[in-house]
Amino acid sequence: MSALQGWADMGGYAGFVWPAYGVALVVLGGIALQSWRRYRASRRELDRAQR
Amino acid sequence: MLTRLANPARFMRMSGAALPFLTITTVGVLGVGLYLALFVAPPDYQQGESVRIMFIHVPAAIMAEGVYYVIALASFVALVWRHPLADVAAQAAAPLGAAFTLVCLATGSLWGRPMWGTWWVWDARLTSVLVLFFLYLGYIALVNAFDDPGRGARAGAVLALVGVVDLPIIKFSVDWWNTLHQPTSILRAGGPTIDKSMLVPLLIMALGFALLFSTLLLVRMRTALNERKARALRLAAPPRRRGTEIPPAPPDATPALR
Numbered sequence: 001m002s003a004l005q006g007w008a009d010m011g012g013y014a015g016f017v018w019p020a021y022g023v024a025l026v027v028l029g030g031i032a033l034q035s036w037r038r039y040r041a042s043r044r045e046l047d048r049a050q051r
Numbered sequence: 052m053l054t055r056l057a058n059p060a061r062f063m064r065m066s067g068a069a070l071p072f073l074t075i076t077t078v079g080v081l082g083v084g085l086y087l088a089l090f091v092a093p094p095d096y097q098q099g100e101s102v103r104i105m106f107i108h109v110p111a112a113i114m115a116e117g118v119y120y121v122i123a124l125a126s127f128v129a130l131v132w133r134h135p136l137a138d139v140a141a142q143a144a145a146p147l148g149a150a151f152t153l154v155c156l157a158t159g160s161l162w163g164r165p166m167w168g169t170w171w172v173w174d175a176r177l178t179s180v181l182v183l184f185f186l187y188l189g190y191i192a193l194v195n196a197f198d199d200p201g202r203g204a205r206a207g208a209v210l211a212l213v214g215v216v217d218l219p220i221i222k223f224s225v226d227w228w229n230t231l232h233q234p235t236s237i238l239r240a241g242g243p244t245i246d247k248s249m250l251v252p253l254l255i256m257a258l259g260f261a262l263l264f265s266t267l268l269l270v271r272m273r274t275a276l277n278e279r280k281a282r283a284l285r286l287a288a289p290p291r292r293r294g295t296e297i298p299p300a301p302p303d304a305t306p307a308l309r
C-alpha cells in the first residue's frame with residue numbers, strides 16, 4: 001500500500017473520517033456559496049432599482 | 052464603536068473595505084488548519100485516526116454555541132436600544148448557526164459510531180445540542196412568519212433570548228449528568244488536557260471557522276441591506292407609464308450602499 005493510500009485509509013476509519021469532512025464541506029461550502037450568490041443578486045437588484 | 056456602526060451606510064462602507072481581507076484570511080487559516088488536521092496532527096493513542104473528525108467537530112460545536120450568543124446579544128440590543136443593524140445581524144447569523152450545529156451533530160455521529168458503538172444516544176449533551184438546532188430553525192421560521200418584518204424581528208428576538216437557557220445546559224450537561232459525551236477538555240480549570248500537537252490544529256480550525264462565520268455574516272448583512280434599499284427605492288419611485296420618460300435622478304440623490 002502506497003503512502004497516499006495508507007493516508008486515505010485513515011487507519012481503517014476512512015468510512016467515518018471522510019464523510020465527516022465531506023459533510024462539513026457540503027454544508028459550510030453550500031451556505032457560503034448560497035450567501036455569495038444572494039449577495040451578487042442583491043447588488044444587481046440594487047443597481048436596477050437605482051437606475 | 053457600536054453606535055458609530057449604527058448607521059447602515061457607514062456599515063456598508065466599512066464592511067465593504069474589510070470583506071476582501073477577511074475572505075483571504077479565512078481561506079488561508081482554513082487551509083493551514085486543514086493541512087495540520089489531516090497531515091501533521093498525530094493519531095490518538097486510543098481513537099487512532101478517527102480523532103481527525105474532532106478537528107471539524109469541536110470547532111463546529113464552539114461555533115454552534117458562539118453564533119447563538121451573537122444572535123442573543125444582537126436580539127437584546129435590538130429589543131432594548133432598537134439598534135438598526137441588530138435585527139439584520141441576528142437574522143443574518145441564524146442560518147450560519149444552524150449550519151454549524153448541523154455539522155457538529157453529523158460529525159459527532161460519525162465519530163460516535165466507531166468510538167461509542169452508536170450513531171446517537173439521547174444523553175444530555177447530544178439532546179441539548181439537538182434542541183439548539185431546533186432553536187435555530189424555530190427562530191428562522193418565526194422571523195419569516197409575519198407579514199410585517201418588524202413584528203417578525205421582535206418575535207424572533209424574544210424567542211432567541213428565551214432560548215439562551217439552552218446554552219448553559221449544553222455547557223454543563225457533561226458535568227451535571229452522567230453522559231456518554233466526554234467532559235470539557237479545553238476550557239477547564241487547570242488547563243487543557245489535550246496535547247499541544249492536537250490542541251494547535253484544533254485552535255487554528257476554530258479560528259478558521261470563526262473567520263468563516265464573520266465573513267459570511269458580513270456578506271449576509273450586506274445582502275439584507277441591499278435588498279432593503281432596493282425595495283425602498285422601488286416603493287419610492289414614481290409609477291412608470293408607457294411613453295413617459297422618467298428624468299434621471301441627480302447623482303447624489305440616492306447614495307449607493309455598496
